Amino acid sequence: MTDPTPLPHRPDQAVRPAGAGEPDHDVAILGAGIAGSLLACVLARNGVRVLLLDAGTHPRFAVGESTIPYTSVLLKLVAERYQVPEIRHLASFHALRQHVTDSGGLKRNFGFVYHRQGRPQRPEEINQFVIPKLLHHESHLFRQDVDAYLTNVAVRYGATLHQHVRIEDIDIDGAGVHLGGARGEEFHARYLVDCSGFRSPVAAKFGLREEPSRLRHHSRSLFTHMIGVQPFDDVMTPRGAYRNPSPWHHGTLHHVFDGGWLWVIPFDNHPESKNPLCSVGLTLDPRRFGDLGGGGPEAEFDAFLRRFPDIARQFRTAQTVRPWVSTGRLQYSSTRTVGDRFCITSHAAGFIDALFSRGLTNTLEVVNALGYRLIEACKDDDFSAARFRFVEDLEQGLVDANDDMVHGAFVGFRDYQLWNATFRTWAISTVLGTFMLEGVYDRLRRTGSDRELRDLEHAKYVGSPFPTHAGCNEMLQRTSATCQEVDRGELDAAVAAGRIFDDLASAEFIPPPLGLAQRENKFFHATPPRMARSMRWAMTSAPGDMRDILLGAVRGFARDKVAPHG
C-alpha cells in the first residue's frame, strides 16, 4: 500500500520481467476484461498496488454492449466515490464519443417486438421503454474498445499489467497469495480477486461452483457481429403500422418469442457512426424452444430465421464478420464467493442471461462494494472473509434477483399479455432504482461523503435494483411467484397477466401519470408533460419516500446539467 496519490512509475518498472524477484502487490486481479479493469482503476487510483493478470490480451471481442440508465448512474457513482473521472466518460453516449471512442452506438430506447412462430408479427404486440430526455442517451459499447480503454486507465494509475499469463497454481495462506503461471511465472500479493469468467481458476481451486445450480432460468446463446443488418423500422410493412415513440434502430431491439429472444444492438445508428457492425445474439431455452437442427451456429441461426420470417427481413443483407460463438447453458452460480484473502466476482461468480443488461450493472455494484473494503483492508492488513461478508451477500443477491427477473420474463414470452405485464415490473423497478441512485450520486458529489452509500448496504433487498423499497420488491416477488405458478402449469397465463396488472394498478409507489397499469399503453415513455405530472404527484400525493426519491433525482439531474462531470 503506497500513498493514496498514484506515483509515477519508474522507467524500469515498465520493463522488468515477471518472476520470483517481483515486488509484492497488494491485490492481484485475474482478468483484464471490463470487471477486472474497473476494479484495477478504482484500487490503483487509491494507492493500492494492483497486479492485473490476463490469460489473453486486448484487443478482443466481447458482448454485453448495451447500457441502461442504471448502468450510467452506477458508473457515475463509482467514478465519483473513487475519484476516477475516466469511468464517468462511459456514462453517456456523448461523453463516450468525446473521451473514449467513436465506435459506440446510440441507445435511446429498449424495444421489444413480440413474435409467434410461423405467424405475422402483430403490430400491437410490442413494448418500448424510451429513455427519458432528462437522462443522458445510453450507449451500445463497442466492448473491444471500452475494455482496452479501462485497462489503459488502470495502467496509467499504476496497475502492473501482465498478459498472456494463465494462472494454474493458487496457494493462499496467512502470509498472502501465491500464484503460479503456466510458463513458470510467479506472483505474490496480499489478496486475490478473480474477475475472469466461467472458467474461474479460483472457483476451480476452491470448488466454489454450485452443482447443480439453484438457478431456475435455463438458456443457451449464439452470438456474433454482423454487417448489413437493416433497421427493423425500414423492413416492416406497412410503414407506420408501429406507433412506437422512438425508432427501433435508435436503441436495443429485442425480438421476443416463446422460448427465447434475439438481441439487435447496432453501432451504426447515428449520423457520425463509422462502425458498420451490429451485435446479434439469439438466446433460447432449449427445454422449450426445441432443436434447430444442428449443423453449427450459422445453420441454426438460418433455421431460426426460417421460423420467423418477419425477423428474417432485417437480416436479408446481413453477413457475419466474425465467427459465431455458441454456448452451452449460460447459467451458473457459486456456493460461496468470498474467502480469506480471496473473492470471485461478476462472471467468475455467476451468470444468468443478457436479457436485462444486468451483467455490467452487477459488475459495477460489486466493484463499488469491494473497492473501499479492499482499500481499507490494505491499510489495516486484515483480509479476513468477515470484512467482505456484504460482498458475498450482494453477489448472491444479484444473481438471485436477476434469475427471478429473467425466469419470469421467459415465462412471460409464452403469452404476449403476460410479457406485457412482467415487462412493466422490470421497467419500474429499474427506473425507480436509478432515480434513487441519482439522488445518492447528487448528494455524494455535493458532500464528498460516501456515508449514504455505506448505509445503503443495510437495505433489506440486497441484490434488487431498488433495494430499499419494500413495496416494489414485494411486487417483484409476487410477479416472480405468479410466473412460477404459470411455469408449473398451475395458473393460466391470461389470469397471471391480469393479476400483475392489478398489482401495478394498486401500487402506491408508481407515479400514475406513467400509465403502467394500462394494458393498451405499450410504452414506458416519460414525456416532459408526464414527467411534470409525475413531479406534481410526487409533491402532492406520493408516499414520502417516493417524493424524496423523485425530487432528489430531479434535483441531481438539474445540477448535472449546470455542472456536468465529463
Next chain:
Amino acid sequence: MTDPTPLPHRPDQAVRPAGAGEPDHDVAILGAGIAGSLLACVLARNGVRVLLLDAGTHPRFAVGESTIPYTSVLLKLVAERYQVPEIRHLASFHALRQHVTDSGGLKRNFGFVYHRQGRPQRPEEINQFVIPKLLHHESHLFRQDVDAYLTNVAVRYGATLHQHVRIEDIDIDGAGVHLGGARGEEFHARYLVDCSGFRSPVAAKFGLREEPSRLRHHSRSLFTHMIGVQPFDDVMTPRGAYRNPSPWHHGTLHHVFDGGWLWVIPFDNHPESKNPLCSVGLTLDPRRFGDLGGGGPEAEFDAFLRRFPDIARQFRTAQTVRPWVSTGRLQYSSTRTVGDRFCITSHAAGFIDALFSRGLTNTLEVVNALGYRLIEACKDDDFSAARFRFVEDLEQGLVDANDDMVHGAFVGFRDYQLWNATFRTWAISTVLGTFMLEGVYDRLRRTGSDRELRDLEHAKYVGSPFPTHAGCNEMLQRTSATCQEVDRGELDAAVAAGRIFDDLASAEFIPPPLGLAQRENKFFHATPPRMARSMRWAMTSAPGDMRDILLGAVRGFARDKVAPHG
C-alpha cells in the same frame, strides 16, 4: 465470375455452413489482414467471387502503422482504378478520421535522431523530412481498426469470409484449387492468393522459401504498444537546441544508432486524440549491435535504454499495455512467388525491415498489379503463371530494392555523415516517385483509362519507388554499392559520405532549391517558397521528364484540392 456490379447477398449466404456443398469461388485468399482484405475489396468490387480465409479473427494487434506520401498516392490509385472509394479514405489523416476511425495518429514528418552509445545526443546530428503542405497529412494507422475496416468493406462488396480456418491441405490441378482446413473444412476456388505471412501455407507446400536467403540486410525486432511515452520534444534539454521545422512528436520518430533503430509512432499526437497509445519497436542487427543480456524482450529493452540515456528520457513514464513481440531474423525471401493458379504476396513472399515504411506500399503495388490480372483471368478462365509474370518480377524487385535501401541505411548508421547522405537518396527517390504517381493518378481520374498504369509495368527499374528514372535509380545503385564497400571495410565511411554528397550535387534530376547536396541542411523541407522555386526550375532549366513529373503532380494536387475524392 458474376457481373462486375456486386450482387447483394442472399440471407442464406450469410449463414450457410462451410463444407463440401459450398459453391465454388473464383479466388481464395489466405489471410484477412491488410493485404488480403485490400485484394478482396478490389476483386469483390469487380464481380470476382472471393473467398477470404483467416486462421484467426479481428480485432488483432498488428504493426506497420506509418504511412508515407507514397502509400497515400498508391491508396488513391488503387481506389480509383478499382472503384473502391473506401480505400481512398485511408489516404489522408483527415479522411481516415472522418470515414474510418478516430484512433489514428497524425504524421507530419519523418524524424531521425542519431545517437551514439554512452554519449549525449548531438543536436546537430538529426534529419527530418517534413511532408509538404501541398500533400495531405499522413497517418499513424491503428492497425487493429484499419485491418478490420478493410475486411468489413470486402464483405460488404460480397467477399465470403471464414475465420478460425487454418488451411492444412492445398491441392492445385487443372480443375482448380482445393483447400482443406484443420477441422475438416473444404473449399474450392479457381485461383489461390496467399496473403498470410512468414508461415505461408503455399510457400510451405511448394517449397518457395529461398534458403539461404539472398538478402543482405539482417535484423531482428522487439515491439509493443505503450502508454505514457513522452514527446521527445519535451524531454530534451536545452529546449530549442533542435531546430527541426516540425515537432518530432508530430510524426514518426526514428532513433537511429550504429546497429539499429527504434521507432516511436504516437497515436496521441493531436488535440482530438482519444488513443493514448504509442507504437514502439526496436530493430537491431544482432551481428553488429551485440547482446542485450537476454531475460526476455522487456529486460532487453530496459538494457537498451540503459545504453542510450537520451532515448530513455522519453520512456521514463512509459508502460507497456500489451506483451512484447520478439522476433528472430526478420528477413526472408522466396525463389518464386507465382505459379499456375497461385500467387504468394506481400509478407507471404518476403520481408525486409520496417525502416522505410515499405511494407504497406509494397502490398499496394502488388494488389494494383494483381487485381486486374485476376479480374481478366477470371473472365478468360486462364490462370496460367505466364499471365502473372510481371507480378513475380515486381515482388522480387520490391524485395531487392528495399533490401538495398535498408542495408545501405544500416551501414549509414555507423557514421552520422554517411547516414546524413544516404537518408537523402532515399528521400528524393520516394518523393519523386510519389510526384510521378500523383501525375498518373490525376490522369487516371480525368481519363478513366488505366493505360498509363499498364505502361508503367514496362519501366526498367521494377521494384524501385521511382521505376521510370534512370538517373535516380543509378544514383540509388551507386549509393548501395558505396555502402557495401564500407560494409566490407574497403572504404572509409567519411569518404563514402563525400562520394554520395557529390552524387547528389551533380544529379540533374534533383530540384536545386531543396538543398539536398548541402550537408549542413539537415531537413528535407519543401516550404512554399522552395516549392515555388522548384517549380520555376521545372519550367525553365529542369530535364524534360522532371518538368513533366513536377508539373503533372502539381496540377493533380490543385485539382484534388478543388474536387477532392474522400
